Amino acid sequence: MEREYDRGRIPPRYVTTAQAERVAWRIIREWLRGQLSLIEADIVDISEIMLPYLLQRDGQTLYQAMVDSKLSLPAARENER
Numbered sequence: 001m002e003r004e005y006d007r008g009r010i011p012p013r014y015v016t017t018a019q020a021e022r023v024a025w026r027i028i029r030e031w032l033r034g035q036l037s038l039i040e041a042d043i044v045d046i047s048e049i050m051l052p053y054l055l056q057r058d059g060q061t062l063y064q065a066m067v068d069s070k071l072s073l074p075a076a077r078e079n080e081r
Contacts, residue, residue: 004010013019035049051063060068 005015035044038044039046039049047066048063051066052061054062056062056065
């Protein structure tokens with residue numbers, strides 16, 4: 001891509017931090033739309049979509065811990081607060 005920019009094939013307006021932020025937000029928006037479509041179609045639960053990336057100290061995801069404890073959040077230990 002740098003080579004294309006150096007050759008003048010990419011307009012300078014597309015090589016800015018502002019443009020990178022717009023693209024990043026557009027990607028996030030499309031990802032979220034896809035996830036919400038899965039929820040709307042009852043393919044997944046909202047907590048399954050939004051919590052799978054949060055790992056606990058034991059390596060288990062927060063979502064799996066919620067499922068294992070019948071969908072209640074695990075209690076925080078006193079020294080982790």
